[in-house]
Amino acid sequence: MAKDQPNLQQWIQQQIAETIAIKQKMAESCSGVLLDVSDKMIHCLQHAGVIYLCGNGGSACDAEHVATELVGRYLRERRPLPAVALTTNTALLTALANDYDYSQVFARQVRASMNKNDILVAISTSGKSANVINAVLAAHELGAFTIGFTGVPGQPLASHTDLCLCVPSTSTPRIQEAHIVAWHIICDLIEQAFLPA
Numbered sequence: 001m002a003k004d005q006p007n008l009q010q011w012i013q014q015q016i017a018e019t020i021a022i023k024q025k026m027a028e029s030c031s032g033v034l035l036d037v038s039d040k041m042i043h044c045l046q047h048a049g050v051i052y053l054c055g056n057g058g059s060a061c062d063a064e065h066v067a068t069e070l071v072g073r074y075l076r077e078r079r080p081l082p083a084v085a086l087t088t089n090t091a092l093l094t095a096l097a098n099d100y101d102y103s104q105v106f107a108r109q110v111r112a113s114m115n116k117n118d119i120l121v122a123i124s125t126s127g128k129s130a131n132v133i134n135a136v137l138a139a140h141e142l143g144a145f146t147i148g149f150t151g152v153p154g155q156p157l158a159s160h161t162d163l164c165l166c167v168p169s170t171s172t173p174r175i176q177e178a179h180i181v182a183w184h185i186i187c188d189l190i191e192q193a194f195l196p197a
Helices: 002-029 031-046 058-071 090-099 107-113 130-141 172-193
Strands: 051-055 083-085 119-123 145-150 163-166
Touching: 002 031, 002 172, 031 051, 031 119, 031 145, 031 163, 031 172, 051 058, 051 107, 051 130, 058 083, 058 119, 058 172, 090 107, 107 130, 119 130, 130 145, 145 172
Parallel strands: 051 083, 051 119, 119 145, 145 163
Antiparallel strands: none
16 A cells, blocks of 8 residues: 555645646636626625525535525625525425426426526536426526536536536536635625625
C-alpha cells in the first residue's frame, strides 16, 4: 500500500485540479447567467411567488439544500423566503410513481401547487431526466418561469427552460460540484436583497 501512496496523491491532486478548472471556466462563461437567475428569483420572491425545485439523486439533494438555505438562512438574518423541494414527501413520490409513472412525480406536484407567479428550478446534470423535463413542461402550461441547472450540452432540458445554467463539463461529479458553488453565489445575492433596511 505504501508504494501506491505517491500515485494516489497524484490522483487526488488531479481530481482537485479538474474541479478548479471547471469552476474557472464557469466563472468566465456563466457569471451573467448567475446574475440573471438571481434577479429572476429575487423578483419572484418580492412579488409573492414561491421557488419550487426538483431533481433526482444528487440533484434532489441540491433541491433540498437550496430550499433550506432560502427558508432558513444562508449567512445572514432576514425573513424566511418561500421555497419548496418537490423531492421530500416520500408517500407522495411513491404514490405518484406507483399510480401514474415515475416520469410524472414532479409534474403532478407542479400542477397541484404552482401558479404563474412562481418559478420552477429543474436540476439534471445530464439534461435528460424525463421527470424533470415533464415538470418544466407542466410549469409552462401554468405560465410559470422555469430555470434549468445542467451540464453541457444539457439537452433537452436546456431547450425547454426559460433560463439555464449549463456548467461547461460532461462529468457528473464536476457538474454537481459547480452547481453547489453556483447555488451559494445565488443564495448570497438573494439574501442581500432581503436584508432588513
